[in-house]
Amino acid sequence: MAEAFLAEVDAAITNGRIAELSSNSGGIKLVWSKTLKTTAGRANWRREQIRLRSGPLPSDTRVEIRHYCSIELAEKVIDNEERLYNVLAHEYCHLTTFMISEVRNNPHGAEFKSWGAKVTAAFKTRGIEVTTKHSYKIDYKYIWECVACGYEFKRHSKSVDPVRHSCGRCKGLLVQTKPCPRGGAVDKDGKKQSGEYQVFVKENFSRVKKEMDRRGEETAMGKVMAAVAKDYKKMKAAKAKEVESQVDDLEAAIEGLMI
Template sequence: MPPKESKQKKLVSSHREIHAEEASQEPAIDTGRLQDFIDEWDEPELDRKTKSSTQSTVPKSPSKRQTKKSFDAIKSQLAIDFLQQLDTQITLGKVGELTQSTGGVKIVWSNTLKTTAGRANWKRETIISKHIGDSAKADVKQYRHHSSIELSEKVIDDELRLLNVIAHEFCHLANFIINGITDNPHGKEFKVWAAKCTQLFGSQGIKVTTKHSYEIDFKYVWTCTACGCEYKRHSKSIDPKRHRCGACKASLEQTKPTPRQTPAGQLSEYQLFVKEQMKVVKSENPNSPQKEIMGIIAERWTKVKSKDV
């Protein structure tokens, strides 16, 4: 997007006249908006094959729900306090100093980040003051840094993950604001900041790497009855009566949370088959991930159904 047309303000000084140009956006090299994808999930479309994992299909227990509720009550203050700690110990207050004129680094909790734990946002505004003297004009540039860290309400569900995400995104902001690096987000400068964070806060479980591999706790999971592909969502947006597997076009079964039983108290034919086969297949393949287990069960189901035909 091209920069908006600049307006000029005329400021009166007892010493000289100053014209300050307010630029809403600098050229691309001076404006950074970086996204760090924690996991690459093919999220909202059903005709794409999503990554599966060893994630349990057991619903959250009351104790887990209470733990999450307690974390939600304190997470905002935890984020603010740790951000201040990082600035003080990692950059010696430099990030706070350079962003002070725009209100400092802002923490923003987001409901729209569904597969990304955090994101660092940064923009540099250049203000040019034209000093008019007796014989010449001189331009003086001043910079204002606008920055924020977005945090996902859905992905960040415990304190350790929160602190690691903030540390990672803070390293990006230090890279932007102090080093002026905008075209190599995980380069050597970033790794220097990351190593410093890990060294100072490693005892708290903080380890800043170039990528995260967090297991996202999706509330709902549907599994293909033929190929075992899993479709994960934060909301109940898939209807097995209307939607089919995007990979093989077979039918889907909800596997998390386990659907309530029918009025007659019976599970579906496929659910009963999975229940019967799960222990058998796991005992035969003790070191196999859940994805492979479900794939084997799906293959057996396909063979059983083909014999019925």
């Protein structure tokens, strides 16, 4: 699978030049590594010049250049097909930078970026994007953001309920930002329009703060946000005509899941 994809990229981007250049050393070797953990992949390249005898006379020699290249893949980091392909595409661009552009001292420089742009353009539909980063962001389907501290809670499933859950760091209100919920659409200026929670915060923040002031309570941002969140939860609960005896406090659980 990995070999086939690499061959496809090589054929599309350089007409198979990397395979050709490395053919006398066995082609591009793929090595799955158990120990590679700091990065998802690593490209290795080395060139050897070999003088070969081509006839009976001492001067009958020719020079053969062998390109040894391999791509190491981190078993522990690459956990799905899309990531595998992205890592391969990135490392492949290192090989073209070394072997075709002959740039060896600037691994993520202009030449790398130009190869990256070519690969990205050709394989975009397959989810490939070559960046200059070696850490590959996990693409979570769902993201909630804390409106107070901005921390993002990323999940593969819809496991956070902003009405019942609050930010594990500051108890702030959580707002779903991906997929963009209804009411959170982008307006014509490209600015993100506020969702229901954000509107509630905007409308109630100063009122809650004043009330807390009057009661002589601490009115630090986080404290007010927590109070606003509480109000919002109350309002939602009342709206749903569901009397929740207790608001689940899953902060600890959320904290524990932060990776």
